[in-house]
Amino acid sequence: MNPAVLTGEHFMTGDVACAEGALAAGCRFFGGYPITPATEIAEHISARMPELGGTFIQMEDEIAAMASVIGGSCAGVKSMTATSGPGFSLMMENIGLAVCTETPCVVVNVQRAGPSTGLPTQGAQGDMLQARWGSHGHYEIIALAPSSPQEIFYQTIRAFNLSETYRVPVLIMTDEMVGHLSERVVIPKAKAIKTVSRPRAKGRKDRFKPFEPGPNGVPPMAIAGEGYNIHVTGLTHDEMGYPAMTVEAQAKMMAQLVGKIRRNLDDIISTEGYELEDAEIVIVSYGVSARTSLAAVEEARGEGIKAGLLKLNTVWPFPEDQIRALSERVKGFITVEINLGQIHLEVERCACGKVPALLAGHPGGTIIPPDRVIEILKEGF
Amino acid sequence: MNQDKKQPGHPLDGLLRTDRIPHIWCPGCGIGTAFSSCLIAMKESQMDLQKTVMVSGIGCSGRGAGYANVDSYHTTHGRAIPFATGMKLANPELNVVVFSGDGDLFAIGGNHFIHAARRNVDLTVVCVNNFNYGMTGGQVAATTPYLARTTTTPAGNPEPAFNLPLLAYASGATYVARWTILHTRDLTESIQEAFLRHGFSFIEVLAPCPINYGRRNKEKALDTMRVYQEQTLIKNDAHPSELDIDFDRGIILGKFVDVERPTCSERYDDTCRPKELMEEEKAA
Ligand code: SF4
Numbered sequence: 001m002n003p004a005v006l007t008g009e010h011f012m013t014g015d016v017a018c019a020e021g022a023l024a025a026g027c028r029f030f031g032g033y034p035i036t037p038a039t040e041i042a043e044h045i046s047a048r049m050p051e052l053g054g055t056f057i058q059m060e061d062e063i064a065a066m067a068s069v070i071g072g073s074c075a076g077v078k079s080m081t082a083t084s085g086p087g088f089s090l091m092m093e094n095i096g097l098a099v100c101t102e103t104p105c106v107v108v109n110v111q112r113a114g115p116s117t118g119l120p121t122q123g124a125q126g127d128m129l130q131a132r133w134g135s136h137g138h139y140e141i142i143a144l145a146p147s148s149p150q151e152i153f154y155q156t157i158r159a160f161n162l163s164e165t166y167r168v169p170v171l172i173m174t175d176e177m178v179g180h181l182s183e184r185v186v187i188p189k190a191k192a193i194k195t196v197s198r199p200r201a202k203g204r205k206d207r208f209k210p211f212e213p214g215p216n217g218v219p220p221m222a223i224a225g226e227g228y229n230i231h232v233t234g235l236t237h238d239e240m241g242y243p244a245m246t247v248e249a250q251a252k253m254m255a256q257l258v259g260k261i262r263r264n265l266d267d268i269i270s271t272e273g274y275e276l277e278d279a280e281i282v283i284v285s286y287g288v289s290a291r292t293s294l295a296a297v298e299e300a301r302g303e304g305i306k307a308g309l310l311k312l313n314t315v316w317p318f319p320e321d322q323i324r325a326l327s328e329r330v331k332g333f334i335t336v337e338i339n340l341g342q343i344h345l346e347v348e349r350c351a352c353g354k355v356p357a358l359l360a361g362h363p364g365g366t367i368i369p370p371d372r373v374i375e376i377l378k379e380g381f
Numbered sequence: 382m383n384q385d386k387k388q389p390g391h392p393l394d395g396l397l398r399t400d401r402i403p404h405i406w407c408p409g410c411g412i413g414t415a416f417s418s419c420l421i422a423m424k425e426s427q428m429d430l431q432k433t434v435m436v437s438g439i440g441c442s443g444r445g446a447g448y449a450n451v452d453s454y455h456t457t458h459g460r461a462i463p464f465a466t467g468m469k470l471a472n473p474e475l476n477v478v479v480f481s482g483d484g485d486l487f488a489i490g491g492n493h494f495i496h497a498a499r500r501n502v503d504l505t506v507v508c509v510n511n512f513n514y515g516m517t518g519g520q521v522a523a524t525t526p527y528l529a530r531t532t533t534t535p536a537g538n539p540e541p542a543f544n545l546p547l548l549a550y551a552s553g554a555t556y557v558a559r560w561t562i563l564h565t566r567d568l569t570e571s572i573q574e575a576f577l578r579h580g581f582s583f584i585e586v587l588a589p590c591p592i593n594y595g596r597r598n599k600e601k602a603l604d605t606m607r608v609y610q611e612q613t614l615i616k617n618d619a620h621p622s623e624l625d626i627d628f629d630r631g632i633i634l635g636k637f638v639d640v641e642r643p644t645c646s647e648r649y650d651d652t653c654r655p656k657e658l659m660e661e662e663k664a665a
Contacts, residue, residue, distance in 0.1 A: 001655050029471045031463075050653040053662075055470045057649075060496040064463035067456065067493075071436075071467030074454060075475060079467070097457050224452040224468060225475050227431040231398070231447055233455035242401060243447060243455075 001051045005190035014178040015040035015082075017149040017185045018108055019048065021156030022080050024187065026195050027106070028054030029079040031068030033061055033087060036120045037176040038110040041082035062087035066094035066107070073098075073105045074232065076223035078160055078197075082108035084176075085118060085127055088134070095169050096135030097234045099257060102167035102211070102219060104198050106159045109171060110179035111287075113338075113364030123176030124364030125287055126339040131171050132316050138254065140261035142268055143171040143316035145286035149183045155313065161196040162268060166260055167218050173315060175338070177288040177367060201228055209239040211253075217260040261317060270313040271322060275301060279308025281381055282326055284347050285336040286312040288367055293336045296373035307377065315343065323350035332356040332381055336373055338364055356380060396420045396430070398450045405444055409595075409602030411588025412482075414562040415509045416445050418586075419480055422572035423451075433476040436465040438490060440516045441590070442482030442509040449480075459490030462497045465504050466645075473503070473646045476576065483510040483524040487543055491523070498552035498581045500645040505575045505582045510545065511590035519593030526626060530597040542626060549583040550621040550638050556582035557621065557638035562589070563609040564634060571636060579644050587632070 005024045012020070019041045022030070030049060032042035042058065049056040054077070059065040065081045072079035083091060088109045098105050109131065113124035127134075131143045142162050146152040152174055163170040199214055201222035210230040211219050219239075222228035235243040236250045244253075261268065275297055276282065285293040290311040300307035310326070312319065323333070323346075332355045335344035341359045348357040358380045360373045391397070397420065406412050423433060430451055437446035439458035446453035456464045461479045469477045479486075486494055486508050497504060513531050514520040521531040521538050524545065528537040549557045556575050560568035568586060575582035589595055589605035600608070612628050617635040624633050643651070650659060 001657065029467065031467055050649070051655050051658060053658065055649065056653075057466070057470055059463060059466075060492050063460065064466075064493050064496070067460040067463035068467030068470075070456075071454075071464040071469075072471035073467075074464075075468045075471040077471040079471065093457055094460060097460075222452075224434045224454075225432045225472060226452075229450050229452060231453050231455070233447065234457060235455065240400075 014149040014152045017153040019044035021153040025157040025160035027078045029072035029077045030056045031065040033065045035084045035087045038082045062090035066091040080106040085114045092134040098169040099139045104163040111175045122365040124338045128342040147290045164198040210241045212239040272311045274309040276308040280306040280331040289336045296370035318346045327351040327354045334358045336360040338362045407592045409591040411562040415586040418569040426573045426576045436461045438481040438485035440482040440485045445480035462493040479506040484514045484522045488523040495552040498554040502645045513594040515590045544625045546624045547621040554583045555580035558636040559585040561587040561609040
């Protein structure tokens with residue numbers, strides 16, 4: 001039997017590294033459904049979970065997979081699913097349930113080109129706005145975007161930690177290129193991995209209010225079977241968790257769901273800068289595109305162009321303040337992403353007309369070569 | 382004699398969220414009776430209520446979870462069963478009861494029902510069948526009898542209805558019964574029996590929806606009860622293929638399936654877990 005944390009140096013795909021990251025983070029329930037290019041995550045976990053005392057189940061569809069993950073988490077077990085575009089669409093309603101009921105869970109989307117069935121085996125980054133707004137109603141959510149197998153290992157652990165800290169679904173928005181790329185992945189010793197578990201209910205069972213925020217704005221969570229007799233609903237609810245069909249209750253619940261994320265942006269948002277200090281042109285990118293963007297920055301620097309890269313490890317919530325601050329001092333932005341302008345819209349919004357915000361986009365199916373980024377840079381600036 | 386002057390409590394006081402009463406159900410609605418049977422069965426079965434969870438979907442019956450004073454989860458439309466599946470598999474110590482309606486469990490949620498039955502997930506599913514979508518004002522359902530009138534079949538329902546016990550049986554449910562809310566004693570006993578056994582149990586409860594279904598089909602709540610009395614026939618062990626709901630021929634009630642098969646969790650442990658791990662767990 002293998003341990004939960006496979007300490008050592010490995011050569012593995014992004015999908016497998018994601019699965020190992022989840023297990024290292026303490027994930028012990030996985031409800032899945034096969035879909036290219038995310039299937040390998042489920043396959044790997046199906047083999048690994050039983051020896052760790054956890055449970056893998058292949059559900060009848062992605063709607064069921066997402067529902068089972070929320071059920072597993074409410075039973076007190078860190079839970080996850082993994083999918084791609086069509087399955088992600090099917091999961092949307094229940095992602096909203098997890099948001100509304102403040103149920104921690106992790107959803108991986110190994111993106112492929114859409115719309116519809118699209119290019120099942122070829123990557124894209126076309127679901128980035130769906131990640132933000134795909135479930136109905138207004139809400140806040142966290143989405144991370146790893147760009148290598150090593151990163152996906154760590155970001156999957158981080159996804160669980162954020163999800164448990166804030167009681168919110170966390171989306172890992174990777175792409176087919178990263179999912180299917182084999183690279184060196186170093187897994188540290190188990191004790192070097194920091195894992196976080198949700199704040200838990202304590203104290204008198206008859207007075208417990210399951211949705212009363214704790215000191216950090218997040219309600220301590222009672223698990224099914226602990227004797228708190230909680231009620232949990234996707235209807236607008238009060239602090240008891242009871243349906244409350246009033247405008248006031250809606251406003252209060254929304255303030256809670258949105259506030260707990262917006263008050264903690266510093267903890268949640270993670271970005272990395274390369275050559276940003278004196279950069280005049282800032283390339284904004286994430287996932288596999290951040291890698292081609294880095295090559296473009298190096299090429300541009302070689303030609304004496306002061307380019308830099310802002311790599312978004314967290315895509316949602318969007319690092320608005322950082323883009324706003326940069327727009328005060330740079331000449332412009334280029335967003336590099338494999339869609340026809342999604343995160344680009346955010347950059348444009350935050351640049352607010354102060355400096356140009358250009359797009360190096362692609363309809364999907366392949367990466368954006370560094371040369372294309374350089375071309376756009378030279379044409380635009 | 383020691384006379385207790387206090388108001389006698391309701392027998393279900395501990396199990397009802399009394400702070401949420403009045404409930405939303407209409408006068409004459411059958412859901413409340415089905416729900417009480419379910420709570421009485423929970424109480425009488427002596428199951429550990431702290432480890433008991435009620436899960437509902439959406440609809441009038443789906444409000445059940447909101448009134449049960451156990452850990453209770455009101456999920457999305459049609460998804461009570463996969464939610465309950467995740468919960469049960471993640472913590473097999475929980476007793477998980479699904480209480481929901483026919484529209485929720487058999488139209489939008491139909492796929493989940495057949496797969497949970499096939500897997501023999503250890504759940505007790507109580508389905509209140511009132512032949513229509515009550516919550517949204519009385520539309521046709523997958524259970525609406527042929528030619529019945531609803532707001533979306535103003536000329537009568539052109540489609541046939543599901544035979545729910547047959548569907549459950551064919552999908553692999555290990556306990557299948559049908560009662561009406563007039564047969565509360567049988568119903569309660571049946572739910573209790575289902576709670577105490579392992580595997581996927583399904584109990585269909587016929588219940589009037591006088592406000593939306595009855596009104597459009599010239600049937601007052603009491604008329605429906607008369608139908609339940611005069612046009613039903615108890616036939617335990619009847620073959621599920623005979624159980625189509627046909628008021629002219631008479632509706633068959635009873636317990637139709639009660640067999641033992643390994644549950645989903647048992648099979649997973651046997652097939653997938655390393656033997657050493659199972660032995661370690663047993664020793665612990
Ligand atoms: S609409 Fe029908 S099913 Fe719903 S509460 Fe009223 S009577 Fe009951």
